[in-house]
Amino acid sequence: MKKILFIFGLLCILTSCADLVDDLNQDPNNPTTAPYSLILTGAELGNVVLQTGEATRKAGIFAGQYTGLDRNHLLYTTYNVSASNFNAEWNNVYVDAVINTRVAEQTAIEAGIEGVTIGILQTVRAMAFGTATSFWGDIPFDEAGIPEIESPAFESQETVYNKIQSLLDEAIVNLASGTGVPALGSDIHFDGDPAAWTEVAYSLKARYYLQAKDYAAAYAAAQNGISRPANSLLSPHGTSASDANLTYQFFEIAVRGADLVTSDFMASLVDSDGVRSPDFTNYRGNAKTDETARYDYLFRVNGTGIQPNTVNGLGAADEPGAMITYQENLLILAEAGFRTAGFSTGLNHLNEFRAYMASGGYMRNPNTADLRYDAYESNDFESGNIENPDGISPEDALLREILEERYVTLFGTLESFSDTRRTYTESTVRVPVQPNSGSELPQRLLYPQSEIDRNPRTPSPIPGFFEPTPVNQ
DSSP states (O other), X not given: OOOOOOOOSSOOOHHHHHHHHHTTTSOOSOOOOOOHHHHHHHHHHHHHHHHHSHHHHHHHHHTTSXXXXXXXXXXXXXXXXXXXXXXXXXXXXXXXXXXXXXXXXHHHHHTTOOTHHHHHHHHHHHHHHHHHHHHHSSEEOTTTTOTTOSSOOEEOHHHHHHHHHHHHHHHHHHHTTOOOOOOTTTSTTTTTOHHHHHHHHHHHHHHHHHHTTOXXXXXXXXXXXXXXXXXXXXXXXXXXXXXXXXXXXXXXXXXXXXXXXXXXXXXXXXXXXXXXXXXXXXXXXXXTEEOHHHHHHHEEEOXXXXXXXXXXXXXXXXXXXXXXXXXXXXXXXXXHHHHHHOHHHHHHHHHHHHHHHHTTTTOSSOOGGGOEEOOOOGGGGSTTSTTOTTOOOHHHHHHHHHHHHHHHHTTTSSHHHHHHHHTTXXXXXXXXXOOSSTTOOOOSOOOOHHHHHHOTTSOSSOOOTTSOOGGGO
């Protein structure tokens, strides 16, 4: 793993980003130097590309939410993947985020800036590592991003998750110091607000405990997590070609709309129009739920098919991209609370989420006439009632509803792919995503060819595409 410092000066259009990441590791000997504030911005922008860019479309295909029609996206849909298909994601993690945060941290300390700035950088680095271990399982951690180490050691997924938790604990301590706030404007998310970053760190702890199936710890962490929508970690965007939402850039600027559509399964879950819906039997609405406004926010129908709404919805040019959010934290509370504290706790948190949605939730200017998310009662999950038409246990019916809500709410993020793998063996309650080809769902990204070629410590034999990562075995 050869390394250079790479700073994103601005969000680039996807075609340019693809060209950049192809050659990121070509000159390991002459790292660029810059003030810590610029490198902090670069690390955050690199993490934006990792969390909201092309990786979300690949993950969405593997989670059954997108269908590829042409070029590489068609190959991803048929699971005809190779190691080189994932070079960019590995570089997004290790070059754009990990290396930049390490260099920014060192540069800040040399400038006498510690405390809050270091806590922000540690949180960003933990998020990148969390994405990496979710994707690949065993990954480099301690030795990653250190220029003197050409071939960093891979560490077990369990070890990495534990070290991520420790890194976030360190970040929380630094954020609480009250000193070392970064230079004005260098933190693109919260402009150095330690309270907001602390909530993000706790929500990330909850996310990674959930991925590792430590539900009690996930529930405890989420109770200190993102407490209001304004503290969600979002990618900021404008309306110009260079800083637009990355979904908008893919479908509108890079003109790749012919490559990809929303899957029929995903669209049918929220399409209340029985004529338009690909399969109206999948619609999750009922006497207490109307998903019309959410469908309109998420999707639009055009000549290619059902695609993200790039006009005034999820993929609009200036729509912030979800990285970790208030709504995700609410649903971690619902699932982890159910799994650890029981039915009533899970239902109460689910209804907290539904109350948020009833007020418009994360949707952009929804039509209030098309919003309905009434509170559920325990009786709704009894056999034969609106949330249990097939007669499973009330407990399974509630968990199924929470997992389905996560699947819909987290559309366009990386977490649906995490969930489909984490719950794969829970056949009664898992979202019933069907393989596009064969009989198995994807379980990981392949280790990238760039790392296989350069790092002799890459795991051997190399795990296959359908081999679960250790936490999901």
